[in-house]
Amino acid sequence: xxxxxxxxxxVIGNIxxxxxxxxxxxxxxxxxxxxxxxxTVIGLKISTGTQLAADRLGADILFxxxxxxxxxxxxxxxxxPSSFYMDRGLVGExxxxxxxxxxxxxxxxxxxxxxxxxxxxxxxxxxxxxxxVVTPWMNQSLNRAMNENEVVAGCKxxxxxxxxxxxFGREFSIAAKLDPTGMGFDTSVFMEVDRARxxxxxxELGLLLRIPEGLDKSTFISxxxxxxxxxxxxxxxxxGLSEKYAIRYNLDFTAIADMxxxxxxxxxVFASVFRMFSAAVWVLAVMILAFVFTIILxxxxxxxxxxxIVGASKGHVRRLFVGEALLTSCMGAFCGVxxxxxxxxxxHTYIDVTLNLPRIGIGFGKxxxxxxxxxxMGLVTGPLACLPLLxxxxxxxxxxxxxxxx
Amino acid sequence: MSVLLEVKALSKRFSRKDSTGQAFNxxxxxxxxxxEGGFLTVTGHSGSGKTTMLTMLAGLxxxxxxxxxxxxxxxxxxxxxxxxxxxxxxISFIPQGAELLGNISIYDNVxxxxxxxxxxxxxxxxxxxxxxxxxxxxxxxxxxxxxSGGEKRRVAIARALxxxxxxxxxxxPTSDLDPENTVMILDLLKKINAEGxxxxxxxxxxxxxxxxxxxxxxxxxxxxxx
Numbered sequence: 339x340x341x342x343x344x345x346x347x348x349v350i351g352n353i354x355x356x357x358x359x360x361x362x363x364x365x366x367x368x369x370x371x372x373x374x375x376x377x378t379v380i381g382l383k384i385s386t387g388t389q390l391a392a393d394r395l396g397a398d399i400l401f402x403x404x405x406x407x408x409x410x411x412x413x414x415x416x417x418x419p420s421s422f423y424m425d426r427g428l429v430g431e432x433x434x435x436x437x438x439x440x441x442x443x444x445x446x447x448x449x450x451x452x453x454x455x456x457x458x459x460x461x462x463x464x465x466x467x468x469x470x471v472v473t474p475w476m477n478q479s480l481n482r483a484m485n486e487n488e489v490v491a492g493c494k495x496x497x498x499x500x501x502x503x504x505x506f507g508r509e510f511s512i513a514a515k516l517d518p519t520g521m522g523f524d525t526s527v528f529m530e531v532d533r534a535r536x537x538x539x540x541x542e543l544g545l546l547l548r549i550p551e552g553l554d555k556s557t558f559i560s561x562x563x564x565x566x567x568x569x570x571x572x573x574x575x576x577x578g579l580s581e582k583y584a585i586r587y588n589l590d591f592t593a594i595a596d597m598x599x600x601x602x603x604x605x606x607v608f609a610s611v612f613r614m615f616s617a618a619v620w621v622l623a624v625m626i627l628a629f630v631f632t633i634i635l636x637x638x639x640x641x642x643x644x645x646x647i648v649g650a651s652k653g654h655v656r657r658l659f660v661g662e663a664l665l666t667s668c669m670g671a672f673c674g675v676x677x678x679x680x681x682x683x684x685x686h687t688y689i690d691v692t693l694n695l696p697r698i699g700i701g702f703g704k705x706x707x708x709x710x711x712x713x714x715m716g717l718v719t720g721p722l723a724c725l726p727l728l729x730x731x732x733x734x735x736x737x738x739x740x741x742x743x744x
Numbered sequence: 745m746s747v748l749l750e751v752k753a754l755s756k757r758f759s760r761k762d763s764t765g766q767a768f769n770x771x772x773x774x775x776x777x778x779x780e781g782g783f784l785t786v787t788g789h790s791g792s793g794k795t796t797m798l799t800m801l802a803g804l805x806x807x808x809x810x811x812x813x814x815x816x817x818x819x820x821x822x823x824x825x826x827x828x829x830x831x832x833x834x835i836s837f838i839p840q841g842a843e844l845l846g847n848i849s850i851y852d853n854v855x856x857x858x859x860x861x862x863x864x865x866x867x868x869x870x871x872x873x874x875x876x877x878x879x880x881x882x883x884x885x886x887x888x889x890x891x892s893g894g895e896k897r898r899v900a901i902a903r904a905l906x907x908x909x910x911x912x913x914x915x916x917p918t919s920d921l922d923p924e925n926t927v928m929i930l931d932l933l934k935k936i937n938a939e940g941x942x943x944x945x946x947x948x949x950x951x952x953x954x955x956x957x958x959x960x961x962x963x964x965x966x967x968x969x970x
Contacts, residue, residue: 343852343859348845355847644843646804648903649832649860651825 345654349661359634363720364670366626370619371674371716372681377612378708379682380689382700384608396471397563398572399579399591401428407590410446410561414522419448419460426557428587429468432564437575440565442468445531445558447538449505459495460526461505463534471563472528480514484530488513492524503527506541531559620719627723631663635727642731656728663720671716675709747816748911748942749778749801754810755965756796770796772965774810778958780910783934783943785956786967793965794946795840798913801944802837803827814911832861836904840916844888844899850875851884854902861907874902878932894925901932905941912936914945918952930955 341347353360402410403424412418423445432441445463464472466483476490484490489510491497502509505527516523529537539555564579566572580591642655650658682689754774760766771793778784788794799805801812803819811818814835819827831837836857844853854871875881878898888896897917904912914933918926926949934955937943947953953970961970 343848343855345859347852348848348859351847351852640843641845644839644845646828647802647831647837647839647843648857649828651828651860653825654828654860 345658345661349658349665352662353665360666360669363627363630363666364673366623367667367670367716367719368674368677370616370623370719371671371712372678373612373619374616374715375675375678375709375712376682377616378712379678379700379705380608381610381613382704382708386700396474396565398566399564399576401562401564401583401587401589401591402560404588404590412522413446413460418522419446419458421446421448422560423553423558424560424562424589425553425587426559428562428583428589429559431583432562432579435579437567437570437578438564439567440468440470442470442563443531443559444471444561444563445534445538446560447506447534459505460522461534461537462523462526462528463531464528465531470565472523475516475523476514476528484513485511486533487511488529490514490516490528492516492526492528494524495527506537508537620715623719624723627663627720628726631659631724631727635659635731652731656731659731660721660724660728663724664717667717667720671713671719674716675713678712679705679709746780747777748780748782748814749776749944750811750813750816751776751801752811752813754797754800754812755808756793756800756805757808769793769965771800771807774965774967776958776960776967778911778942778944781937781940781942782958783937783956784945784958784960785953786944786946786960786962787948787950787953787970788946788962790948792962794962795915796965797962797967798837798915798944798946802835802913803831804837828860832857832859833907834909835911835913836907836909838897838900838904838912838914838917840919841896844891844896844903846888848887849884850880850886850888850891850899853888853899854906856903857906870906871902874905878902879928894921894928897921897925897929898932901929901936905936909941911942911944914943916947917945918947918949926952 400410401424403422406420406422409418409420409422413420426443429441429443432438442465447461447463449459449461462472466473480490487508487510489503489505489512491503491512491514493516495503495512495515497503497512499512499514501512503512504510510527510529516528535556535558564575566575576591580589583589584591642650642659645655645658646652751774754771755769756771757767758770760768774797776784786794786797796805800807803812803822806820812820814830819830819835822830844850845856848856851871854874871884872881875884878901880895880898880902883891883895883899888899891899901917904914912933917933918929921929930952933943933945943956945952945956953959959970960967962968
């Protein structure tokens with residue numbers, strides 16, 4: 339018993355018996371879908387990631403030693419370990435300034451190796467009495483003060499609460515682990531700032547670290563974070579504070595929002611270029627497919643003539659032609675979306691590092707939605723390219739043309 | 745006997761595709777009657793308008809003037825959908841060169857009219873019967889590219905018979921065939937006609953034309969008794 343013959347099986351037969359033509363046409367749609375999917379996902383990742391980073395930092399202004407602005411960005415966004423130091427005196431001075439609500443300091447230590455990880459770990463020392471940046475994240479997992487030999491670990495640091503981690507030759511107990519933040523916090527270890535400073539100075543590495551001349555070794559820090567009073571113009575505040583303190587303390591200073599928006603705008607340009615490229619590929623795909631379909635139409639007039647002879651209406655012939663274009667696009671769109679998803683999955687770390695993005699996912703639901711949207715766009719590519727040919731397809735006197743060709 | 749096909753003053757005017765664009769009548773005022781079960785043959789030189797006339801009888805091109813009445817209905821008064829349906833059910837066409845759909849098997853080619861005839865139930869017995877009737881039962885799984893010219897003609901005839909049409913229009917069914925295959929195809933057509941199917945056959949071949957119960961000749965687009 340033969341399988342049932344249907345317009346769909348006719349379309350399948352036509353596609354299966356022309357594998358090279360099908361491959362070329364599908365590949366064109368696949369390239370468009372890959373570019374569109376990757377561009378959209380990366381674009382969304384940029385906007386989501388940078389906004390989230392700004393929200394999560396919780397501070398409005400960041401002061402670091404002169405020349406280390408980029409280092410602190412990498413450290414905060416992606417956890418790339420870095421060490422730089424400045425005088426703590428600034429913290430006290432800033433507290434008295436108008437428009438300043440809260441001030442806290444952090445100390446950054448970069449290990450060369452740790453028992454937890456095969457890569458250097460960023461240790462962040464914070465002041466529990468004044469902190470408003472790390473503590474909100476810690477309170478969700480540890481609602482008590484840390485003991486002398488305890489640390490809190492970022493979600494990507496191996497080891498569970500109660501287990502130990504070895505840093506600078508000393509054992510520490512993991513008191514709690516942070517929830518994922520998508521930022522450098524995920525690969526950092528947190529401890530009280532004074533303990534972190536002692537740890538550094540007591541270690542052999544402390545001797546090698548670049549602690550500038552004149553810094554008080556019992557109080558040096560790496561950065562100062564400022565939260566402005568509600569309603570304060572942060573730009574004016576930054577300008578005022580930097581004018582007063584930048585030279586005296588040899589500082590780089592930045593408004594967090596500016597830092598984030600600067601990263602964001604640079605990346606947005608990249609995302610825009612990617613989206614424009616995707617759109618251009620789509621238009622090109624439609625144009626090339628339209629051109630190829632015109633050639634195919636000429637080549638297949640005989641076949642359409644036979645279909646008319648066996649009883650196909652003009653509508654039937656059009657639907658078969660569009661059906662083939664739709665199925666070809668469908669294969670291309672599916673492969674394109676799947677390949678792009680695989681590539682993004684495999685190379686997400688490389689992409690994050692290259693774009694200096696916080697390591698944040700956009701979620702399975704959103705990714706699926708983008709995939710579905712791109713798939714639909716890929717799907718309509720073929721039928722759209724057929725549109726100019728449909729009128730011609732209905733008006734050809736196929737049988738006479740078929741005979742003329744003989 | 746009742747009238748199967750009535751053709752009244754059928755004409756087709758074309759414009760030449762050269763720079764003159766001059767108009768000419770490919771078919772001019774053709775009239776004839778074909779009764780149920782009749783067999784009309786049309787002979788004539790190349791360019792005499794035979795194929796253009798046959799194509800109009802099948803409703804594949806519209807005439808410039810005139811009517812084609814199939815069992816009393818002017819086929820050109822029907823919508824393209826209804827006319828196509830009529831072509832899949834009642835009026836079958838055997839094209840010159842016996843063109844087949846290259847991407848489906850011989851079995852599927854024979855039953856291809858079923859695709860457009862309103863989704864009737866599968867009739868695998870009919871396909872097997874027709875393939876055996878044409879002596880090509882062993883080729884059911886083959887594709888058209890693997891068949892000889894004579895075999896393709898037989899597949900095209902089997903396809904034309906699939907929906908048990910009342911009328912078959914055959915365009916040069918024996919052209920380019922060797923004598924053995926020519927005799928076989930003509931015998932098949934006579935057999936089909938003897939079972940009550942009306943046939944209009946266009947041919948160059950005088951021997952083939954002798955098969956018909958009515959013989960006509962075409963010249964300059966006009967049809968006359970030979």
